[in-house]
Amino acid sequence: MDQAGLSDPSVHQLRLFLVLAEELHFGRAARRVYISQPAFSRQIRRLEEHLGAVLVERSTRRVQLTAAGEALLPPMRSLVEAADELQRGVLTQVRAVTGQVVLGCYITALPVITELVALVRRRHPRLDVELREVDFVEQAGALLDGRVDAVLCYEPVPPGVQTLRLGIEPRAVCIRDDHPLAARTSVTLAELADLPVVGLAPGVHREWRDFWAADPRPDGAPVTYTSHGATTFESSISAVSQGHGIRLVSSACRELFPRPGIRYVDVADAPTCTAVLAWAAARRDTPGVAALRRAADGMAEGAAGDPDPRWCTRRPGE
Template sequence: MGVSVSKEPSVHQLRLFLTLSEELHFGRAAARLFITQPALSQQIRELENRLGVRVVERTSRTLTLTEAGQVLLPEARAAVAAVDRLRRVADAQLRQVSGRLVVGTMGAEASMAHTRAVLSLLQDRHPETTVRLVNLAFGDHLAALAQQEADVVFVRPPVTDDIELHHLATEPRVACLSTGHPLAILPRLTLAQLSGVPVVDMPEQVPRLWWDFWAVDPRPDGSRVRYGPVVTDMESLLHTVAAGEAMCFLPKAAREYFPRAGIRYIDVVDLTPSTSALAWLRRRRSESTIRAIRHAAHEATNRGYSEAI
């Protein structure tokens, strides 16, 4: 193969290479990419021609990355990630210019009185703004802001340092237990009584400071929490709790919004409350659409829509 490079590789070809590097099998990679095996093979050959080096070694039985392929792999990942980031930033700028706002919510936040008040005031003050609500899984609610897939998110803090908040409401937290758990018969609980009861865990992309707060880890006596199964959304959380595999702490409003057979919500007398807030990236605070919903949140607060629940 010659050493000259006639053309730059396309982002599409780099994506194909990344998938092939994970599968190390043309058939499996092609199936995952929803293309034919010959088409994938042709694109990889074209990538190699453009790069001037072989990136995979093919035999009748195996496929491995060449030394060059191994060296180029992290660069290909970085290049694809940079293009993805560029696309997200461009989309965010397009939304700003066109007056579109993507608002993320999680759980029942979209149904809360304070959320409805903020969105109603936004539409009253800025009828030209188009709002799209998206419901986010646990692993996505802060990542959506960081990746600019959502412009603002209604969240339950804490959050990372790159995010700013406007406080909207405060409410107690409650324990969520299986009705079959021995503690479920009690009218109220203390954190000490819940010591040793496993708590559902979150996907690894969820910031630990957020789940440490919601799991109350460590407990007031310094003991660490024992974790149970990982859950990704509210339904999987409730199913896991109902099955008796673990417990969790939720906002008191869960009693109203998530009643389920096999689950009991119990007050915890020494548990600190939770807050609801509107969140946005600190560096994007002055963008027109984000500024508009920030002002709506402040007005909602001043009008008394965010009284404690």
């Protein structure tokens, strides 16, 4: 192959291959690094494309390294060790970060929050990370007025807020479990046209509200809202369970927030949603926000380009 056509693999891909070389099993290797097996396999395929060589022989019964895979193991280990040494040098410099950083989320129990905070605390033991719940109204305002330093939320965000994308997910509709559509595996926005969306508080950022209601619908029709002024996720799905309306949500809610009286049904034609770490542009380079950005960037690396929602639903051991 023409060497000019090759591109550099990422350190992350090299790490995954080293794990696979130890396990010789895609499922076990994927579980070790807490990502789904399809996402793990895609990264190995991309590594092979980057290098222009087949590294693994795959069959239904076994995984075996090719001659090229065996030959490349030593230089791959050397590169990963060099990257680790560089990271240790960086951490020696950044561990001096002190003070407090306040991270907001409207559901602070999300596994990704636990993972992000643990990573920051390991890297910066002298930095105090405070978690603060913010509702739909507060999540943008709290950033811009300085009550929190960063927020984990979903796009869209208002002007003056910068983001780092963490993951992409399909969307689902939260609907009362006795509604005829609740028995379906998927629906379309047209099939939801006659169902009102649970209303959010007036202070919710308008672009965010419209996105999460798919307002207007693809045919240009405006959405009908209930009279609720929900400010939290729980209050909005409580209204759904009482039969007062529907809510469009991320598909991860099916695993994270099962509740009696409701069902989550995929919406086939709704645009995907993007989870982000967000911060006010004016605070981008403050020590606490910079620490959060670096940690989140490392978490996002493995999910880059993969529309796989497990970044926010995975738990140790899965």
